[in-house]
Amino acid sequence: MRSGHHAEALTLAKDLRPRAEDLLGFEHRLVLALEWNIGCCKFALGYEDGLHALDSAVEQASRVLGSSDIVTVIRSIGVVRMLTEAGRVDSARERLTALETRHSDLPSWHVFRHQLQEAEDHLAARQQPTG
Numbered sequence: 502m503r504s505g506h507h508a509e510a511l512t513l514a515k516d517l518r519p520r521a522e523d524l525l526g527f528e529h530r531l532v533l534a535l536e537w538n539i540g541c542c543k544f545a546l547g548y549e550d551g552l553h554a555l556d557s558a559v560e561q562a563s564r565v566l567g568s569s570d571i572v573t574v575i576r577s578i579g580v581v582r583m584l585t586e587a588g589r590v591d592s593a594r595e596r597l598t599a600l601e602t603r604h605s606d607l608p609s610w611h612v613f614r615h616q617l618q619e620a621e622d623h624l625a626a627r628q629q630p631t632g
Contacts, residue, residue: 509578511542527607528565530572536561537576544583555580574613585627593624 518535525532525570536558544551562573578618579601584593604613 507542507545511539528579530566533558533562533565533572535542541579541583542570543568544587552580552584557584568603571612574600575616578616578620582623585620585624589625590628597621597624 505613514535518532518539521529521535537555540551540554540556540558543554548554555576559573559576562570562576566573568574577596581593581597581600584590584596595616601617601621604611604617607614
């Protein structure tokens with residue numbers, strides 16, 4: 502989604518979600534993706550319930566797909582990245598630490614570990630003083 506088109510995307514996703522759910526069922530990956538996109542748009546637009554919408558989309562993906570499914574984990578990391586970009590580094594750090602703990606048993610070459618390290622690096626860069 503291009504920057505600046507969040508309101509348009511939100512309107513489209515909110516319109517499409519109930520129809521997709523009726524046709525595909527609420528557990529379909531496309532419906533889960535629409536829920537995630539709605540949360541992303543709300544968060545980007547500064548809606549009060551934006552973070553709640555993101556958390557709800559991650560929780561729904563976790564219930565349907567499992568907590569170790571790549572979609573669930575990548576979306577959880579996505580929330581960390583969005584919080585970091587929004588300057589909410591304490592919340593981002595807390596969530597990243599929980600994710601790292603949850604997946605600490607994975608081998609170093611696992612894709613989740615690489616994604617977590619990228620999120621860690623991004624967060625560390627945002628916490629460094631500029632000057």
